[in-house]
Amino acid sequence: MAAGGLWPRRSPWIRDAVARLPRDEFAPERLWDWDGRAWQPVDRDSDPDRWLELLYGDPHRAAATQVTEGRPTSSVSAQALVVDMLDSLRLEPGRRVLELGTSPSAWNAALLAHRAGPGRVTTVEVDPGLAAAGAARLKAAGLDVEAIAGDGGLGHPAGAPYDRVVATYAVERVPWAWIEQTRPGGHLVVPWGRLGHAALTVAPDHTHATGWMQGLAQFMPDRTTTPTGPRDFTAVRAHTPPSGPEQHTTRDPEHLRTDWGLLFHLRVALPELTITTAVDQDGTSAWIHDSAESWTTLSTTPDGTYRTQGGPRHLADLLDDAWTRWEQLGRPTGYDYGMTVTPDRQWIWHADPDNGPRWPDPT
Numbered sequence: 001m002a003a004g005g006l007w008p009r010r011s012p013w014i015r016d017a018v019a020r021l022p023r024d025e026f027a028p029e030r031l032w033d034w035d036g037r038a039w040q041p042v043d044r045d046s047d048p049d050r051w052l053e054l055l056y057g058d059p060h061r062a063a064a065t066q067v068t069e070g071r072p073t074s075s076v077s078a079q080a081l082v083v084d085m086l087d088s089l090r091l092e093p094g095r096r097v098l099e100l101g102t103s104p105s106a107w108n109a110a111l112l113a114h115r116a117g118p119g120r121v122t123t124v125e126v127d128p129g130l131a132a133a134g135a136a137r138l139k140a141a142g143l144d145v146e147a148i149a150g151d152g153g154l155g156h157p158a159g160a161p162y163d164r165v166v167a168t169y170a171v172e173r174v175p176w177a178w179i180e181q182t183r184p185g186g187h188l189v190v191p192w193g194r195l196g197h198a199a200l201t202v203a204p205d206h207t208h209a210t211g212w213m214q215g216l217a218q219f220m221p222d223r224t225t226t227p228t229g230p231r232d233f234t235a236v237r238a239h240t241p242p243s244g245p246e247q248h249t250t251r252d253p254e255h256l257r258t259d260w261g262l263l264f265h266l267r268v269a270l271p272e273l274t275i276t277t278a279v280d281q282d283g284t285s286a287w288i289h290d291s292a293e294s295w296t297t298l299s300t301t302p303d304g305t306y307r308t309q310g311g312p313r314h315l316a317d318l319l320d321d322a323w324t325r326w327e328q329l330g331r332p333t334g335y336d337y338g339m340t341v342t343p344d345r346q347w348i349w350h351a352d353p354d355n356g357p358r359w360p361d362p363t
Contacts, residue, residue, distance in 0.1 A: 021110045021111060023079060025141070026106060031051055038070065062077050075220060077108065088214040089187060093115060095164050096164070098155060100153075104129075109145050112145075121146070123147050124151075126149070153222065155175070155180075162183065166188070167191060168219075169191065170195075170221050194220075195263070196214070196216045196217065198212065199212060207343075210340040212335065213339070232291075236292070236311070240310040248305070249316075251305065252300075253284045253300060256277050263275070268348045285300050294310065295310055295311055347360055
């Protein structure tokens with residue numbers, strides 16, 4: 001963390017909290033490791049070295065703590081990400097905090113309690129088993145935190161108003177209940193779209209909350225609203241033939257693998273698209289679909305890159321238009337965008353919350 005410059009200068013309390021409440025004292029005895037084909041259990045007793053490697057080998061890597069139907073559904077978030085979100089929360093001692101998503105480790109709730117103080121943190125977990133495990137770890141650590149099993153999307157109105165609200169899982173739409181339960185001038189840190197998190201401030205008149213994107217990372221989705229098993233590229237492609245022949249393109253699909261500024265803009269402009277990339281001896285290729293009926297590919301060959309598309313929506317053209325718009329904006333990064341939420345609308349803006357371009361246009 002120190003070598004990578006990952007400890008935030010404006011929040012020195014975070015490094016002390018992590019030292020006093022280390023990740024391994026809160027992680028479950030079983031973690032899960034991806035072997036390239038499936039998630040495999042790694043137990044602390046039988047393989048302590050690998051267990052520790054999963055926790056501490058990479059500060060940007062989450063450690064999976066639960067796998068359901070072949071996919072991870074809970075984790076100990078990456079340490080660098082936890083630190084970044086805590087810094088964005090601007091937490092001071094004595095503030096009342098609502099956390100959504102306890103997880104079995106409850107490590108983030110422990111760090112919040114270390115800063116806010118006894119009886120100042122409430123954490124909500126939708127899975128009763130995980131909520132109980134998290135509550136037990138908090139109690140064993142001697143921390144006074146209210147741990148509740150319930151739907152995090154509803155917040156916890158009984159404890160409102162809160163000074164700070166933080167979610168540990170991604171939502172497509174920020175629940176108004178979270179903002180409604182935050183006092184005017186209070187702050188929220190919310191992962192959005194599984195690609196980044198926003199730091200929002202509630203307006204003095206409580207009519208909206210707005211703020212900048214703070215970081216780029218992939219998050220677990222909200223399990224109460226995210227559909228399971230959406231159609232993948234193969235399923236979409238199988239039912240929709242190409243709408244025409246391959247066409248040469250100057251777009252390099254390598255950017256869809258490595259340029260997080262472009263990827264963030266595409267997530268904002270075309271949120272329904274799923275983009276998958278792979279590299280072979282010819283270069284990078286991309287497979288893109290909308291989980292419904294439309295798809296496109298960018299295939300790199302020794303003769304150049306070619307695009308193909310199919311379905312009622314011309315995704316290759318939509319992708320090219322959004323890509324061009326990103327270039328016209330000066331190739332911004334995710335940090336150049338912000339979010340505004342009202343009781344019935346939500347939009348992402350670029351550069352300026354009042355006058356910058358918005359997606360979708362709230363009017």
